[in-house]
Amino acid sequence: MPVISRFLGITIAMYWNDHLPPHYHAKYGHYEVIIDIATGVVTGSFPKRALRHVLEWHDLHREKLMENWEICRQKQMPQQIEPLE
Known part of the structure; x- marks a missing residue:
């Protein structure tokens, strides 16, 4: 699972050739959510403050997330995305 960004203790990753719809995984400690790239719909549990940071990011x-989704679907290494500052 390629990590595409890290910030504030949060890790953002995508799996190669993952199922639709286009999404990514965010982890924070023992919490994990899946976020739909097009809609921003969140599945899973995350602390509110950390989730606000992820949704801002x-x-x-x-646009870069969608590009990385297509790259991962081709089983290639995605590009790093700037962390939230």
Whole structure:
């Protein structure tokens, strides 16, 4: 599972050739969520503050996330995405 960004203790990753719809995984400690790239719908459990950071990052990088989704579907290494500052 390629890690595409890390910030504030949060790890963002995508699996190669993962199932639809396009999404990514965010981990924070023992919490994990899956976030739909197109809609921003969140599945799973995350602390509220950490989730706000992830969704802010999501809004800033939606286009790059879709590009990385397509790269991962081809089983290639995705590009790193800037962390949230």
